[in-house]
Amino acid sequence: MILQWLKRQLTLAAGSSLTKQLSGRYINNTDLLAIDVELTSLDAKATDITSIGWVAGKGGQLSLSSCEYFVINTSAALGQSPVIHGLTHDILAQGKPLAVSLDKLMPLLQSSVLVFHNASLDLAALNKAFIELSLPVIDVIYIDTLKLAVYQLSKQHQVLPTNSATLTVCRQRLDLPSCPEHNALDDALATIQLLFAQFEQFGLDQTSPLSQLLHTKALGKYRLGETQDR
Amino acid sequence: MTAIxxxxxxxLSTSAPFDMLNESMRHDLIRHADLLYVTTDNTEHFKTGEPRLYLIQSGQFSVEDGEGAARHLSEGDYFNYAAILDKRFYPLSVHVDSPGLVYSFAAEDVCALLELVEVNSFFTGLRNNALQNHAIADSNSMWLYKPLTDVIDKAPVAAHGNTSIADAAMLMTREKVSSLLVTANDKLIGIVxxxxxxxxxxxxALDTALPVKQIMTVNPTQIGNSRTLFDAMALMTEKNIHHLPVIDHLSQSPIGMVTASDIIRHQRGNVLFIIGELTKANNLYELTRLSWQLPHYFAAHAKRAGDYDIAGKILSQATDVMTRKLIGFFQQDNGKAPMMFAWLVYGSQAREDQTTGSDQDSGLLLASTPNEKQAAYFADMTDYVCKGLAKCGIKLCDGNIMASNPELRLSVDEAVKEAExxxxxxxxxxxxxxxxxxxxxxxxxDASLFKQLQKRRAPLLQQKMFLAALARNSNDVSVPLSMFQKFSYEKGRxxxxxxxxxTRAVALINNIARIYALADGITLPNTVARLESLSDKSELSSKDAANLKDIWVFLNRLRWRHQLENKVTDNLVSVSMLSSIQKHQLKAGFKAIERANEAMVMKFSGGVG
Structure with a gap:
């Protein structure tokens, strides 16, 4: 009983602090950073990052010069993952150490609201990397385009149709052009475009506060670098 | 480092004109570019700051820029290029009809690229709504204009100058050649x-052990590989030689040999050659056998844009030859015609823009109304000719517009009455x-019979009410572009x-050319010729006429290429098979046709559509 109460208080606290962090953030002044990582497996605890890509944007506009892409020199077991993203051992061997890419990413993580399509997996992988590299603990705010899509879909469907919330299908639904899949940078770019289109779909304009999306549960905060009890 | x-x-690598940039130029352009998701509430981008060039990737917009009236634009369209070209600020207003992605390029980057002829002419062309095609200027190219690189198929047979005459002769025998190049350090020094x-x-009685350089022709006439077969022929005629070494124009080393027999061989490959063969046919069997080779000849030899331009003409000429031959065969068996007649052809054969799918459209013009016996002769003759043409691969006309139809065998007087x-x-x-x-x-x-008819008919067909009716009728067909200038495709395919x-484009230009030509009293049937010979009095400006002509030629190329490459006889060209620049050209062409058609309806029918 007490445990439950505590849990609720904690969630409330988390919720309210998210609201606080979102105050003053509007569509036209919020720096967004869409990130995508390609992984060795879908198991959050055991996965390693094989490549990472990101792109920054704000208010429906993005500068292509902010696009970054790193192939990570990992020795982890790749499992079946090369089938998906095409990154084989040979390619990875020529990659950069994970620390180099995260160094570059670090300053952007705290100044921007992060954008993911399926945030939980990508965040878990980043978290694992933070811990392994003993990077300082930081708090980030994120938007999950998958959750935004699911929110819209659940208004029409009791049970979501299979594959109705993949990045590609979500983009198709909003008339965005098709693009190559499973490359971290392309997926990041595709995700931020999807978010722009979703803002439009949710009726947000340039002066809308970001907190208008709180009810969709697509906004969240996350502590990177701390062993999380889940 | 920024990733792409x-x-x-x-x-961008499939968007003209940037598709022709090399990778590093394209990457520079991309690195400084922005990508916008344009919605109704973020169009301020366009109002402020330095002018930029915009390229739509998705969505639909109504844009007013330096180009004047609002244009409806969508995927693949550019806007605000006028500001970049003129290096000045024009008010730009963008109305979002459906939100989408728009690339935005820095003026500075685009200006740098305007130094490239292709990029510059693309945007100036967009602006002038002209068809951007340099190739059209050199459209009188023919098979003779094949570059030599396409003609030589064999490495040159060469030997060193110190090789003995005997060895050289043996080499030539073994290689089955009639000439030998003599080289030193890979450079040509002589020919034997x-x-x-x-x-x-x-x-x-010279000693054959002597070195071959003693008997060679020193510094022979030679030609660069970038030249054409025609150049080679001219040079060989001028110098009275039968062997011409071909030299790589960069390395200066010999890469092959053109001989007189090569030229004869290529001449046989010329489609004009088959017309010559057709004229020599002695009977229906020979004629049909040769006729059926026509499509193969086209498929094998029409490669360049210029070839497609004359293909329709050649096919029409070939059909004319077949018709004349068939009439000749009939008269051999049945005697001379009982009176003067003219064999008239209509539609595409008349315009000389036949394609492989065109059917026969013909009629017979007679000096006077025939009696029963004479009528029977012409019925037999026309039946024989039309069936003969069908055997030669020219389809019978579904609509029975053929001389074998008695209604289409008229005397000159009857034909004039019909026109009335x-x-x-x-x-x-x-x-x-x-x-x-x-x-x-x-x-x-008898062509003079036809001239009589034309002379009597021309003033009738020039009447205003008649032209107004024709113009109104032409307005019923529209170009295949949607409101947002997207291509609209044939349904149910x-x-x-x-x-x-x-039907959606070529026929419209044919209509326009026909009506202006009739108004101007021009009796030529060919669309290009009509457009070219409009007088100064014609209401179609010479600039518009020239533009329509270019578009017509371009469309014809596309459909000939479509028919030959896909071995089909329809005109259903798939847009995804076109290059980016061709899509732009096609769109520009459609828009120009639409404008010309509207202007024509205005002029002739006072705007009553």
């Missing part, structure tokens, strides 16, 4: 031919029926993105 996403690279071996060795009836009651049903007869040419028989270039 594949989707960006993919899109069969004739040299005869006149300089055998005739003088057209002019008196040009209902749209009547126009549908007689439009085809307005493009007419005499393919065989297996392939989703096809456009019938014949």
């Amino acid at each position: 996403a594949k989707q960006v690279e993919d899109f 031919t069969d004739r040299d071996l005869r006149s300089r060795v055998v005739a003088h 009836r057209w002019v008196a009651a040009p209902t749209s049903k009547a126009i549908m029926h007689f439009n085809i007869f307005l493009d007419v040419r005499c393919a065989a028989g 297996k392939q989703k993105d096809t456009i019938d270039l014949k």
Whole structure:
């Protein structure tokens, strides 16, 4: 009983602090950073990052010069993952150490609201990397385009149709052009475009506060670098 | 270092004119570019700051820029290029009809690229709504204009200058060649031919152990590989030689040899050659056998844009030859015609823009109304000729517009009366029926009879009410562009993105050219010729006429290429098979046709559509 109460208080606290962090953030002044990582497996605890890509944007506009892409020199077991993203051992061997890419990413993580399509997996992988590299603990705010899509879909469907919330299908639904899949940078770019289109779909304009999306549960905060009890 | 996403690279490397940039130039352009998701509430981008060039990737917008009136734009369209070209600020307003992605390029980057001819002419072309095609200027190219690199198929047979005459002769025998290149350090120093071996060795009983350089022709006439077969022929005629070494124009080393027999061989490959063969046919069997080779000849030899331009003409000429031959065969068996007649051809054959799918459209013009016996002769003759043409691969006409139809065998007087009836009651049903007869040419028989008819008919067909009716009728067909300038495709086809270039575009230009030509009293049937010979009095400006001509030529290329490459006889060209620049050209062409058509309706029917 007490445990439950505590849990609720904690969630409330988390919720309210998210609201606080979102105050003053509007569509036209919020720096967004869409990130995508390609992984060795879908198991959050055991996965390693094989490549990472990101792109920054704000208010429906993005500068292509902010696009970054790193192939990570990992020795982890790749499992079946090369089938998906095409990154084989040979390619990875020529990659950069994970620390180099995260160094570059670090300053952007705290100044921007992060954008993911399926945030939980990508965040878990980043978290694992933070811990392994003993990077300082930081708090980030994120938007999950998958959750935004699911929110819209659940208004029409009791049970979501299979594959109705993949990045590609979500983009198709909003008339965005098709693009190559499973490359971290392309997926990041595709995700931020999807978010722009979703803002439009949710009726947000340039002066809308970001907190208008709180009810969709697509906004969240996350502590990177701390062993999380889940 | 900034990375480049594949989707960006993919899109820009297929968007003319940036598709022709090399990778590093394209990457520079991309690195400084922005990508906008344009919605109704973020169009301020366009109002402030330095002018930029915009390229739409998705969505639909109504744009007013330096180009004047609002244009509806969508995927693949550019805007605000006028500001970049003129290096000045024009007010830009963008109304979002459906939100989407728009690339935005820095003026500075685009200005740098305008130094490139292709990029510059692309944007100036967009601006002038002209068709951007340099190739059209050199459209009189033919098979003779094949570059030499396409002609030489064999590495040169060469030997060192110190090789003995005997070894050289053996080498030539083994390689089955009549000439040998003599080289030093990969450079050409001389040539030895069969004739040299005869006149300089055998005739003088020279020792064949001597080095070949003693008998070679030093510094022979040569030609660069970037030249054409025609250049080679001219040079060989001028120098009276039968062997011409071809030199790589960069390395200066010999890469092959053109001989007189090569030229004869290529001449046989010329489609004009088959017309010569057709004229030599002695009977129906020979004629049909040769005729059936026509499509193969086209497929094998028409490679360059210029070839497609004359293909329709050649096919029409070939059909004329077949008709004349068939009439000749019939008269051999049945005796001379009982009176003067002219064999008239209509529609595409008259305009000389036949394609492989065109059917026969013909009629017979007689000096006077025939009696029963004479009528029977002409019935037999026309039946024989039309069936014969069908055997030669020219389809019978579904609509029975053929001389074998007794209604289409008229005396000159009857034909004039018929024209009077057209002019008196040009209902749209009547126009549908007689439009085809307005493009007419005499393919065989007595041309003077046809001239009589034309002379008597021209003033009738020039009447204002008649032209107004024709113009109104032409307004019923529209170009295949949607409101947002997207291509609209034929419905119910297996392939989703096809456009019938014949009915949706070529026919419209034919209509426009026909009406202006009739108004101007021009009796030529050919669309290009009509456009070229409009007088100063014509209401179609010479600039518009020239533009329509270019578009017509371009469309014809596309459909000929479509037919030959896909081995089909329809005109359903798939848009996805076109290059990015061709799509732009096609769109520009459609827009120009639409404008010309509207202007024509205004002029002739006072705007009453």
